[in-house]
Amino acid sequence: MRISSLFVGIAFGILLIKSEVASWFRIEQMFLFQEAHMYLIIGSAVAVGAASVALIKRLGLHTVDGEQPVLKVKPFHKGTIIGGVLFGLGWAITGACPGPIFAQIGSGQMLALVTLAGALVGAYLYALLKSHLPH
Numbered sequence: 001m002r003i004s005s006l007f008v009g010i011a012f013g014i015l016l017i018k019s020e021v022a023s024w025f026r027i028e029q030m031f032l033f034q035e036a037h038m039y040l041i042i043g044s045a046v047a048v049g050a051a052s053v054a055l056i057k058r059l060g061l062h063t064v065d066g067e068q069p070v071l072k073v074k075p076f077h078k079g080t081i082i083g084g085v086l087f088g089l090g091w092a093i094t095g096a097c098p099g100p101i102f103a104q105i106g107s108g109q110m111l112a113l114v115t116l117a118g119a120l121v122g123a124y125l126y127a128l129l130k131s132h133l134p135h
Contacts, residue, residue, distance in 0.1 A: 013103040017104075021038070022095075022104050023095070025095075028092075079135055082133075096115050
């Protein structure tokens with residue numbers, strides 16, 4: 001099972017690099033509203049996700065554990081806005097959200113190691129300060 005997961009991860013990383021989703025240039029163009037490339041990819045991902053959820057519900061599929069999948073509605077609060085702004089700033093500055101960091105490293109963009117370190121520090125700080133943050 002783990003070896004197949006490795007191959008799926010490698011294939012996904014190649015897809016991220018070849019589609020230029022992990023390209024700092026494409027991220028910059030998106031945030032400057034100069035190009036629709038990333039918006040089209042994000043929009044198609046949302047459409048595929050929505051269609052997949054609808055199909056899972058319609059066919060009555062279950063998880064590998066035999067359970068009915070449940071989508072939990074999360075409450076909206078000011079922490080959502082703060083987290084979203086921090087995530088967006090990090091994405092705009094580094095050119096990567098968490099998934100493409102590894103694709104960038106795998107493609108030889110060693111500066112992405114700094115991004116990875118920042119993501120790990122951010123996750124650690126969140127865990128450390130979680131009880132003091134708005135949830």
